[in-house]
Amino acid sequence: MVAAIPVVRVAGARLGWCTVSDRLALGEHTEDFGEFVRVNLPGLLRYGHALAGNPHDAADLVQTVLEKVGSRWTHVMHKTGDPLAYVRRSMANAHISHWRRTRKENLVAEIPDQPRVEPVDSFDNEPLWQALRALPPRQRAVIVLRYYEELSEAEIAESLGVSRGTVKSQASKAMDTLRTRLDQAAGGDR
């Protein structure tokens, strides 16, 4: 899938966070889907970046989920009190269920003349980021929801539709893997 969100560097722009009070305010005042997207897109891109592991997959993930949610926006607004939380949960689930299967395939109509130049990720020299990217999608989602969203085990289980035991085991495996890889990276640096 090709990212359709044009990524243009906005100089000096502080994009991102959306607090709980902001979410409540959005739930009360943001009726229009376009306004919801305009306000929350930076934070969702940041969250998608943590979830997917690279900017392009993050843009695709955000766009796919927002289009799905926007196509049934009235239903989402009536059924969920917090559409932003719903979008974040949808992103985590979409990343786990769909993303892993399709992201390695990039079907194009014509083979490009010049090979694609992969942009340099600013986290490329970060061992923890590399170890995080190498985790299976569900383990990474659990870690992101735990340390990015600051959700509890029960909330993560509810968000992902799994049991608390699954969340606990996935988090434990992920932390063990991260420790092992960080130790390996530290040993290699010596």
Place this chain on the structure above:
Amino acid sequence: MEIDDELRRLFTDERLTLPVGEGAEQAIVAGAARRRKRRGVAGAAAGGAALVGVVFAGIALAGSSAPHKAPPAAPMSITPTSSSSSPAPSSTHRPAAPHRLPKTTRPELTKTAQPPPRTTQPSTPPTSPEETTWTANPIPTPLPLDTLPEGG
């Protein structure tokens, strides 16, 4: 440093922030509208197909519930036990008769002051001594051994 703190530090890093391109919001809103429209068209098509299916199923059910002729029963294997001058039994024998109980006149069931006069022909024609009687083939009983003629 604990790995928990490392993760929290990583997720609050400014480098995680991605810039939003111009026109991104419009692209998403347009994509959502396109999906909604596509789903509406698909839903209408599915509804139409379901309606056509229901109509066809109703027609098929109505057709199958209509009365139909029972296939003719297989004729019994019967042989006449005596010759007669009466016409062939096939002209009087009704194939469907074995399926139904024969209608008999039971006087005890019609206890009326004046029984209605019988105006219709009886279901079985009056028999005459010369008329053919139809019976099933009897199983031949074996002759006793002592009655067998001795072979010469």
